[in-house]
Amino acid sequence: MLAATARVAGDLDLAEECVQEAYVAALGAWARDGVPDRPGAWLTATARRKALDVLRRRQVFRSKLPLLVEPDEVEMDEPDEVAVPDDRLRLVFTCCHPAIAREAQVALTLRLVCGVSTGDIARAFLVSEPTMAARVTRAKKKISVARIPYRVPDSAELPERLDAVLTVVHLLFTTGHTAPSGGDLVRADLVDRALHLTRMLRELMPDEPEVRGLQALLLLTDARRATRTDDQGRLLRLEDQDRSRWDRAAIDEGHRLVVDAFRTGRVGRYALQAAIASLHALAPSYAATDWPQIVRLYDALLARWPSPVVALNRAVAVSMVDGPEAALAEVDALAQDPRLAGYHYLPAIRADLLRRLNRPAEAAQAYRAALELVDNAAERAFLTTRLTNLT
Known part of the structure; x- marks a missing residue:
């Protein structure tokens, strides 16, 4: 509704106000006349109409006081050819x-x-x-x-x-x-919205390798959606997920897009992340994943996008190649980065590495630190279970 109204309003604040007014109008009209068959269309039409009313009043005002105001910069007529x-x-x-x-x-x-x-x-x-x-x-x-x-x-x-x-x-x-807050691990509405936008981007800019890379990344990552929690909504680690239930069509499409993006020779951060996701998706099991290749891809990704989050994810892959002790040294070094001070995955990953090293007291301390930072209920339950299992 906001997007459609903004096209008419030519002003984002005005569009927001008109959308809010449309909701207020609906409270009265729908209580009196019932909810229309297409409530979204009703709200959008009402918001656009209110925006047009405001613009007409502004035009009248400007026409009557031409010396006191600047010319109207808003184009009310939509262009014949829309780029997007x-x-x-x-x-x-x-x-x-x-x-x-x-x-x-x-x-x-x-x-x-x-x-x-x-x-x-x-x-x-x-x-x-x-x-x-x-x-x-x-x-x-x-x-x-x-x-x-x-x-x-x-x-x-x-x-x-x-x-x-x-x-x-x-x-x-x-x-x-992975919703940062709330009771559910996944917010399907946001995931589906992002997938829709990537498909629109592909239609708009089909030759851009990073558009292909992003679409591939989203498809390959979302292919696991149905297996990320059990029947009770409890989080399942990648190694515990039922790979036979992954969306093979999405994986195949995502892998083709990765290959297409790499063939262009212009490989960016999204194509590199998609390549990592593809290796996970195509591996027959967690243990049989090509971890050395994943570490190499993370090295290339860090060269293009020096993010502490990428470095932390790389440390997980390092733990599968060189062992948890080597990875723990990298995680402890990253703990000095102030940007990760409130990032709950850092103490959570550290806790898992300490658990694998049979250092339960330190692992428990790290799990408690992660629990102080996490707001998602599913992740809290997972970390609590891991902490309980240490004792």
Whole structure:
């Protein structure tokens, strides 16, 4: 609804206000007349109509006071040819405006367009919630103060915004794949939304290797969705999942996309992550996974994307090649990075390595540290069980 309304409003704040007013209008109209057959269409039409009313009033005001106001920069007529045909993807590209700081672009888009909470966005960026809230507020203020118009970028402008758009979709998927908070491990609505956006991106930019890489990564990762928890909703580790229930069609499609991306010779971070996911998906078992190749791919990924989270994931692969003691040394070194101070996977991985080294007292301490940081109920239950089993 926001995406469709913003096309008319030409202003994101105005679009938000009109969508909220549409919900208020529905509370009265639906209680009186009943819920319409297509409630989403009703709300969208109402929000767009309210936006048009505001724009008409502004035009009347400007026409009567031409010397006191600046010319209207909003184009009410939609262009004959739209560079991005999907409403939601169009709004993602529009919010990823190069005049806004990169992290602010991504955070604003996740909050405004994708409906991700500020707290969950903060966890994705490894910062506090107040810090992230301030970034989103500053981004919206920058749009207003700098008079950045709501304008759909044309085809020539899409490449310079693509990396930010890919980051938005990736973080949207990650937030849904393992929800940072709440009772369920997976937020299927966010995962499905991210998958839809990647398919729209492929249709829009089919020759971009990183678009293929991201789609492959999402397909290969989501192929395990049905096996990540048991019948009681308890988390299952990768090594405990029933591989016969993985989505083979998604795995085959994802693997083909990885191969296509590598053939271009322009391999980026998403294609590399997809290659790692492909090795996991194609392995007959956890133990039979090509761990040395995964470590090499992580080395290449770190060269392109020096992220402490990538380094931590690499340490897990190192534990399968060189043993838990070698991996523990790497994890302990990463613990000095302040960006990982609130990242619960660091103490959780450390706890598992200590457990494998038969150091139960230290492992228990690490599990307790992880439990202090985790907000997802399924992950809390898993860590609690692991802690209990130590004693």
